[in-house]
Amino acid sequence: MTTAQTYANFSAREARGVSPAYERLSLAVSGDDEVLALLDGLPPAKRQPNLLFGVVRLLGGPVEDPAAFHDYTLANWPRIEAQIRTRATQTNEAGRCAVLLPVLATLPQPLALLEVGASAGLCLYPDRYAYRYGDHLIGDGAPVLDCEATGVLPPLMVPEVVWRGGLDLNPLDVTDPADVAWLDALIWPEHAHRRARLRTAAAVAAADPPLLVRGDLVDDLPALVERAPAEATLVVFHTSVLYQLLPARRAAFTDLVRGLPGHWVSNEAPGVLPYDDLPEPPDDAHLNVLALDGRPLGWTRGHGQAVHWFG
CATH class of the missing domain: 3.40.50 (Rossmann fold)
Structure with a gap:
């Protein structure tokens, strides 16, 4: 499964009806060639939506507006990448x-x-x-x-x-x-x-x-x-x-x-x-x-x- 397909699938099957913000955002990322290119430079296990979105939230970045998320991610990718490489999704629900x-x-x-x-x-x-x-x-x-x-x-x-x-x-x-x-x-x-x-x-x-x-x-x-x-x-x-x-x-x-x-x-x-x-x-x-x-x-x-x- 490509990274784009992973994000489209997350939007349709995991976030739909549960998180409108993440449904909207993950669908946008699935068609965002610039963000996808950055993600594809990571190990496969580090490309998942929950990890990217969680890191951006931790750093104070926007996740409600896809356009603002795009701009923030491109402008702050070194910080985001460093956090992604050292962290894991540890949702403790x-x-x-x-x-x-x-x-x-x-x-x-x-x-x-x-x-x-x-x-x-x-x-x-x-x-x-x-x-x-x-x-x-x-x-x-x-x-x-x-x-x-x-x-x-x-x-x-x-x-x-x-x-x-x-x-x-x-x-x-x-x-x-x-x-x-x-x-x-x-x-x-x-x-x-x-x-x-x-x-x-x-x-x-x-x-x-x-x-x-x-x-x-x-x-x-x-x-x-x-x-x-x-x-x-x-x-x-x-x-x-x-x-x-x-x-x-x-x-x-x-x-x-x-x-x-x-x-x-x-x-x-x-x-x-x-x-x-x-x-x-x-x-x-x-x-x-x-x-x-x-x-x-x-x-x-x-x-x-x-x-x-x-x-």
Whole structure:
């Protein structure tokens, strides 16, 4: 897929109906030869829309007006490029816990949670948040995570978590204002509710910081698994992480995680992991596949706002 096609696809399938600013901007970039030429000078993994747009937002540049974005990007490309080359998309959306909860609540309790691609670790606190599935409220924490659930009954309670650990190439610290600023920059422009949710979830994590380890999700995973308590059910999980890996590395991770004790929960775009049979998605929006131990269970929206269960 060319860079132009990547941006056009992002506009039509990910941003449409979710972020008018990014829908408009990514469509404009898909036809902007000057910006595309700059992007094509980067490694393929660094050309993605969320990374470019997040860096421009972090630097104070405009993302609402495509013409202003074009001018700013060309005028400030050395600064933008430097940030893109050193950063990664680390959207740490606590709302994704709402689509993980129907799986986590069914596993033998208590749980030892280990997230790969953990960013700042905000998804390691599903027991501390509250959830609203329609008019069904679960838990009494904050923030309250809203999720539309079809095909599955909402869980009756939050899970019991006795250990939480995360692995990331560049873990972020929720007590560091610069790291929180990057997480904020990755939130799409119109999503004020997600910014408020980030601040509340970050306060939860800062009050009881998780164990976050800098490392590779293949090479360093076994050592972190050894630190989890044996009396708890180990759950290795990830959301929108594996698409950033080359296929061979993805396969190595899959082979490794299948051999670990406990359970494996994945929430990745279709095509990232192999499945023998997937039903048709409920719509043409960009959806992830929620799976337990390699068995697909449902379609989910990227920020945790909906789960369509079929498992």
